[in-house]
Amino acid sequence: MRALILVDIQNDFCTGGALAVPNGEAVVPAANHLMSLADVVVATQDWHPADHGSFAVNHPGGVPFTMAELGGLPQILWPAHCVQGTAGARFHPDLDTQRIAKVFPKGTDPGIDSYSGFFDNGRRKATGLGDWLQAQGISDVLICGLATDYCVKATAIDAAQLGFITTIVTDACRGVGLKPDDIGEALDAMRTAGVRTAMAKEIV
């Protein structure tokens, strides 16, 4: 049994959003297509309270895209994004949400960030995604969405570590790319962790 995990395909990560990933919306048609190749479709949703500690605005003198600390971990400060209940936190309007069996919110605790769809960044709490997939009899996961160098990377590495046969569909992902090498390095880190990479056309 194969699941497709849609990672954070939300307005704030698309053009015009608060934390826009270059061409983020380009993943939507590919994501919709991949749904037809999976037995089960799930989605993660970055879902922060307004006082979330990953937001630069919540740190005195905090500057977006610089380093700080949160929950005892190094933390990149982000522009406020994906605030619970806002339009920016909604899935992209062209995403075929009818096929999504379950949504896993993450980043809800103001005191810690959560890039992975499975665990927070300190691995303190699970979202329930791993157990849920196991309960459905899922052996294989396909992963697509946003952003390659943060939430896709963390979700894929955790999926592989949990024992799922994990493939990221590279052309159905887009990255932030704060540094030019970040996206390539993220792909290398995923491959090193046992994640397979494929193009959408190679998935059958």
Ligand code: VGL
């Ligand atoms: C993400 C930065 C902050 C992501 C979420 O979805 O990759 N990146 N929050």
Ligand code: ZN
């Ligand atoms: Zn976030």
